[in-house]
Amino acid sequence: MTEAPIILGDHSTTLASLLSRFALISWVKGQKMYVKRLIPSIVTLLAMFFTASAFADTMNIDSSFTGDGSTAAGGTWSWAGGSSVLGATFDNSASLNSNPISYEQVTVITGPGTGGSGTMGDPFTFGPSAAGSVSVGGCAVVNSTTVCSGGPLFTGSFQVGELAYSGSGPSVDLTGVEVVGTLSSTLAAALGVNPTVTGSLSALLFGSISASGGSGFTGSGDLGLTATVQPGPTSTPEPSELFLIGTGLFALATYLRTKHRG
Numbered sequence: 001m002t003e004a005p006i007i008l009g010d011h012s013t014t015l016a017s018l019l020s021r022f023a024l025i026s027w028v029k030g031q032k033m034y035v036k037r038l039i040p041s042i043v044t045l046l047a048m049f050f051t052a053s054a055f056a057d058t059m060n061i062d063s064s065f066t067g068d069g070s071t072a073a074g075g076t077w078s079w080a081g082g083s084s085v086l087g088a089t090f091d092n093s094a095s096l097n098s099n100p101i102s103y104e105q106v107t108v109i110t111g112p113g114t115g116g117s118g119t120m121g122d123p124f125t126f127g128p129s130a131a132g133s134v135s136v137g138g139c140a141v142v143n144s145t146t147v148c149s150g151g152p153l154f155t156g157s158f159q160v161g162e163l164a165y166s167g168s169g170p171s172v173d174l175t176g177v178e179v180v181g182t183l184s185s186t187l188a189a190a191l192g193v194n195p196t197v198t199g200s201l202s203a204l205l206f207g208s209i210s211a212s213g214g215s216g217f218t219g220s221g222d223l224g225l226t227a228t229v230q231p232g233p234t235s236t237p238e239p240s241e242l243f244l245i246g247t248g249l250f251a252l253a254t255y256l257r258t259k260h261r262g
Contacts, residue, residue, distance in 0.1 A: 059193050061183075061225040063136050063154070065094040065106040067218030069206045074217060075106075077205045079113070079163075081213030086110040086126065086163065088174070088205060090218050096140040101153070105137040106221065108174070108203065110161040118172070118209060123164035131157040132176055134201055134223065142190040149184035154225070156181020158201060163209070171219065172209055176201035183227070193227035200224055 067075030067090045077088035087109045094104035111127030118124050126132060135155045139148040147153075158176035165172055179199045188195040201223050207216015 057229040059191065059227050059229050061097060061191070061193075061197065061199075061227055063094065063096050063101075063106075063223040063225070064221070065090040065101075065104065065136070065223075066092045066220045068092045069217050069219045071217065076215065077207070077218050078215035079209070079213045081113065081211055083112045083114070084213070085112055085132070086161070086174070088203065088218050090203075090221055094136065094138060096142070096153070099141040101136070101138040101140045102146075103138045106135070106223075107137075108132070108134050108176070108201065108221070110163075110174075110176070111159070116163075117211065118163065118165055120164045123162040124209075124211075126161035126163070128159040131159050132161050133157050134176065134179065134181070136223065140187060142187070145190065147187050147190045149186040151184060153184050153187050154181055154197075154223070156197070156199075163205075165209075170208055170216070171204055171206045172214075174201075174203040174205055174221075179223070179225070181225075188227075191227065192230050194230060197225040197227045199226055 074092040075088065075090040077086065079086035088107070090106040090108075091104065094101040094106055110132040111130040114125045114127070114129075116122050116124040133156070135152045137152045139146050140153055141147070156179050158179045160178065161174065161176045163172050163174050177200050179201050181197055181199075183191070183193070183195045183197060185195060201221070203221030204219035205216060206219050208214050209216075
C-alpha cells in the first residue's frame, strides 16, 4: 500500500512565515529583556556624558611677596602685645603665579591677641573674636597682559592667626588659616575664575618679640588661594556626537550580550 503524500500547498508557505515571525518575535523579546537589564547602565553613561561639564574645575592662585628683611623701605611689622593687633607690610616685591606684580603693596593685619607664649607648641594667637585681614595691591601680569584694577587685586580675611618663633635667628612665623576673600573683577576675568576664593597665609617676620610685643622688618610670605574656574558656554551636542554615543552603546550592548551567552 502506497502512502499518500501530505500536500500542504500554500499552507506550507503560511506555516514557514508563521515560524519565521515566531522566531523573530522570540528574538526581539529576548533582546528587549536583555536591553531592559542594560537600561540602568545606559542611563548612567548618558548622565555622565551630559553632566561632566557641571563639575566645576578649580585653579590654584599663588601670590608670593617679600620685604627685604633689613630696611623699612622693604616693609615693617609691629605688635604692642596683649590684645592689640599685629600689622605688617611687604613692599619689596610680589608675584602672582610666578609672574611679577608691579607697584606691589601687601598688608596683613591680625585680629586681637588672645594669649600664648610664642613657642611652636604654644604660639601667640589672634582672633577669632574679630577677623584679621590681608590685601594685595598692584598690577599683575596674566597671560602676558598687565592687569591693573585701580584698587587691591585681592582683599580677604582670616579668623585665626598664629605667631611663633621659627627657631633660627631673631625671626617669627606668622600664619593665617581659613582665608576667605575676593579677587578684583578685572583679575578674576583675566584668570577666568569666580572672584570668591579661599586659602591660607604664611609669612616670615624678622625682629625681637615677647608677650609684651615686638617689631622689626618683614621677610617673605605666601598667600595660597583656590578659585573656581568659570564654566564656558553650554553647547548642544552635535548629531555626530549623538551618533558616536549611540554606536558606542550598541557596541557595548553587543559585547555584553556575547559575553553573557558565553
